[in-house]
Amino acid sequence: MRNDSKTHVFVIDDDECIRKAACVILESVQYECTCFPDGESCLQQLEPRKCDLLITDVKMPGMSGLEVLAEALRLAPWLPVIVMTSYADVPMSVQALKAGAFDFIEKPLKADEFLEVVRVALRQTEMESPLIGKSLTKTERIVLRLVLQGMCNRRIAYVLQRSERTIEVHRGHVMQKLGVDNIVDLVKRATQMGFSGEHVV
DSSP states (O other): OOOSSSOEEEEEOSOHHHHHHHHHHHHTTTOEEEEESSHHHHHHHHTTSOOSEEEEESSOSSSOHHHHHHHHHHHOTTOOEEEEEOGGGHHHHHHHHHTTOSEEEESSOOHHHHHHHHHHHHHHHHHSOTTTTOOOOHHHHHHHHHHHTTOOHHHHHHHHTOOHHHHHHHHHHHHHHTTOSSHHHHHHHHHHTTOOTTTOO
């Protein structure tokens, strides 16, 4: 979570009452809240606007919560996403967890339970690397491309005429910025974001 201003939460739900209820609860503890009636309008603002946490309904007309989740994680892989669901949609929420959602909460919203899930999600983000979410440098993007091609650190060092230690540092920064701690998750996250061995420059 960024520390340069008040914590900012995005809320997506096609039901205006739910949007208002969520914002009232969040604003009661001094979080800034921006609401959206659909996933498309939220995702348009996700890159240009600061967002520390995304909360989305699972079942919506048009873009579903699962589709919002997938696109949000592609645009901002470090962003925690909480899904809201009715009891009947719990199986869909389990799908969301498997797809990368941080947690889910049932509607109607109960203030104490809702805020506890929100606080845990934000606390988790605060504990992560200060590099998380930052843009990759040109060299880091090249290193990522070579990693995705299956090269080891020694081979990358040879190709780029750098020391193996330097490559280890760049690779470590890439993993921190993408919020992963192993090569399997790095490949998955890079793929989610549209990177490939051929096209990362």
